[in-house]
Amino acid sequence: MTRTSYLEEPRPTALSPHAVALAGLVKTYGTGPARTTVLDGVSLTFPHRSFTAVMGPSGSGKSTLLQCAAGLDRPDSGSVTIDGIELTALxxxxxxxxxxxxxxxVFQSYNLMPTLTVRQNVTLPGELAGRRVDAGRVVELLTRLGLAAHLDDRPANLSGGQQQRVSIARALLNDPAVIFADEPTGALDSRAGAEVLALLREAVDTGGRTVVMVTHDPIAAAVADAVVFFADGQVADFLYRPTAETVAARMAALGGVR
Known part of the structure; x- marks a missing residue:
């Protein structure tokens, strides 16, 4: 069954074309009797300047959706288009x-190089790509994220929340059109998690980014503009203007957060 986008509801900030468009995504793993369909004809669109949370019980397909949408995995069929570019054709x-x-x-595991400083971790992807990195912009970005005093510290000297802010700085450095976040607050305490969510929210409201975030946490999902719920590889429900309470109630109806 193919579901149309939950964000077709008119929204004043939505632009066309969509930042991310998924059409008829199918993804399976295994063969024969062990073959499992993880995504079963999923179609969704995510407009520019939107923040969407993706939720569902364990094994529902939400993480696979993120992997395929971000081009980290390829679907068996269907298409993924980002900023007008079809990934499946590349x-x-x-x-x-x-x-x-x-x-x-931005991932739950911060993916920072332990032997590099904060500054070096942020600039590493650009340097590996052979791009000139604006050192002043790096300092400005890290300062804005509250890390000015830690430019030359190594990850081991930072709290979990600070390390996640470094990963957000790294994600923002090249002005991405879309930020994909997989359980970005999963390893953080409530205060640090709230700070990270506020930064992602700011990336949408002030920076004009699009954020797609997988989470199991109703409080985290409540920061988003909308929530899409997954069950058995399909879109099961949508929720606009979520609150922690309404998200938790929908998740309970789907079998709970696991």
């Missing part, structure tokens, strides 16, 4: 370049 070299230049990633 070879691996072009796909890597698009991820590097147009997308930002």
């Amino acid at each position: 070879d691996e070299v072009a796909l890597t370049r698009l991820r590097r230049d147009r997308l930002g990633f």
